[in-house]
Amino acid sequence: MAFLRSAVRRMVSAVRSPPAPICRTSTRSYSSEPTREKGVPYEKTLKQQDQASTGPSKPLPRSADVVVIGGGSLGCQTIYHLAKMGVTNVVLLERDRLTAGTTWHTAGLLWQLRPSDVEVELLAHTRNVISKDLEEETGLHTGWIQNGGLFIASNKQRLDEYKRLMSLGKVYGIESHVLSPAETKDLYPLMNVDDLYGTLYVPKDGTMDPAGTCTTLTRAASARGATVIENCRVTGIQVRTDDLGVKRVKAVETPHGTIETPCVVNCAGVWATKLGEMAGVKVPLVAMHHAYVVTERIEGIKNMPNVRDHDASVYLRLQGDALSVGGYEHNPIFWDEVSDKFAFSLFDLDWDVFMQHIDGAINRVPVLEQTGIKSTVCGPESFTADHKPLMGEAPEVRGFFLGCGFNSAGMMLGGGCGRELAHWIIHGRPEKDMYGYDIRYSSKNVNYKYSELLSKEYTFDFPPHHDVIKNECLSCRHGVAVFDMSYFGKFYLTGPDAKKAADWLFTADVNKKPGSTVYTCMLNKRGGTESDLTVSRLEPGAANLPLAPESNGDAYYLAIGGAVAEHNWNHIRTVLQDQGFRCNLTDHSEDMGMISIQGPKSRELLQEVLDTDLSNEAFPFSTHKVVNAAGHKVSADFIKSGDFTLERMGVTYKAKAHLKTPFDPENKRVKGIYA
Secondary structure, three states: OOOHHHHHHHHHHHHOOOOOOOOOOOOOOOOOOOOOOOOOOOHHHHHHOOOOOOOOOOOOOOEOOEEEEOOOHHHHHHHHHHHHOOOOOEEEEOOOOOOOOOHHHOOOEEOOOOOOHHHHHHHHHHHHHHHHHHHHHHOOOOOOEOOOEEEEEOOHHHHHHHHHHHHHHHHOOOOOEEEOHHHHHHHOOOOOOOOOOEEEEEOOOEEOOHHHHHHHHHHHHHHOOOEEEOOOOOOEEEEEEOOOOOEEEEEEEEOOEEEEOOOEEEOOHHHHHHHHHHHOOOOOEEEEEEEEEEEOOOOOOOOOOEEEEOOOOEEEEEEOOEEEEEEOOOOOOEOOOOOOOOOOOOOOOOHHHHOHHHHHHHHHOHHHHHOOEEEEEEEEEEEEOOOOOEEEEOOOOEOEEEEEOOOOOHHHHHHHHHHHHHHHHHHOOOOOOOHHHEOOOHHHHOOOHHHHHOHHHOOOOOOOOHHHHHHHHHHHHHOOEEEEOOOOEEEEEEOOOHHHHHHHHEOOOOOOOOOEEEEEEEEOOOOOEEEEEEEEEOOOEOOOOOOOOOEOOOOEEEEEOHHHHHHHHHHHHHHHHHHOOOOEEEEOOOOOOOEEEEOOOHHHHHHOOEOOOOOOOOOOOOEOOOOOEOOEOOOOOOOOOOEEEEEEOOEEEEEEEOOOOOOOOOOOOOOOEEO
């Protein structure tokens, strides 16, 4: 019998080209086209792909309240929850058959514990739906298997993290146990525990069946009046512009007819980007090859829990009397040209990439070294920059919702996220705090260079620059410190209805005399807090601030935390649209700087620079003024000159003045210095 390691090596050597010099540089050799035949544990599903398409499985309705596009985990969960919440005039369109694309080949693992309390709640709902609710509603079994889950801790920090997860689980009634290496060995006799600090065991974790789950979801939705149509691809999204200039979804186009609808839900997986382009919506996700292998039969493995080793980035999923072995690569293969004809297809597995999982798997379950490989599965999966899904209403087009980018976790998050997405569509917002998933959240489209700078700061212990940070904090407390807060959002609210909009948006009374600054909140329709910010009422007339729009009436300057600026921009804009306020909301976040000078000596320092009296009597709390700094009023063409040094985390950088920044090709922004 071909054993796992030797089998892999033989398969790799069989496809490698003849030896070449070590210094050779070359691209990876793999195919982005589907393989014609593959041995995977879904033979019935694969055989179905040979059936000729006979057109839509049902006639298309002329209109619908909601059209969900994509018949994978999220699409099926969304239409099920919409129907359950009373939206029965809803249609699901699948271009091939249910689960086509990414869902059909998923491992289907469900771990109940994650560091986020919201995600724990989302996972709990998924588990309830597939293990209980659907079977009670339809009498059908979804294929749920409860065999438990084991998280591996090969260092003390990881074990401490799992202890925190166990504590979080207790709050939500999730049974879990931290096991010693010896207890782990008793539970899982085939496991190597010599290098373990311990494990976290969750008895009610398990595995979902993609086909069984999606089929049962759509049957339950259809029983409530929803319509599920397979073999019907979408060719276009019609968008109209209303009287206020707001873009809104109008209809969904297919080769077999057009469905008028005010709401589209993009659950198209790796094809979500193309679907977004049809409506002029940016969907920031990428498609990658994601793989696992299925072993031959392993004596004694039956009924063992699924295993996740985060440090080795590998998982072992029970599959009858065998294991599926997979993980997440540091050097994944991107699928740059996403094919529209890729349904129940697979890629050729690149063993050079996948081999990094083999050693970790064999170390954890040594018997794998003497076990053959029965089949390989390498299919497409979508991933996002912050490893969080993309959900909610797109900022570009009203009525266009996203439910995609699930980073290979669409099955286990599907139930909870499907419910939240349905609530979002019906009530205008989710029931839970889905801020990290919201497409309007700024980190969905950010440059991650700064994160690279801080990579060494992410640690279980004190970061390397802890002493530097300590000194900075003490300087601020006892002396003075200068903070560059230019990342803040900086908006102007002007127009005939600016005062009406301000009264509607902000909890505090911001309509004090010009020159006032008010710290306030913004609430949503349910009374929940969207943001806290400062609102400054400006003098009417000609603009006396750089970049400020001219206004003959009420005008306000809004300063909002940078992390939530994009989200708040979209919230304000949505309110203005929904209420019909005649206002202009202008974003100058990238055009203006913001410097914060703090500490007991801050006034003393500023008084030497500014030409105005900074005493409490002359410059009272919650007011603002336009002043000169060192004899100059800051304007858009203010340029520094000379040589400078900049300090960051104890490191000094040489800097010089520049007249044109490489980050501003059109030379529109305020000039300054760069290192």
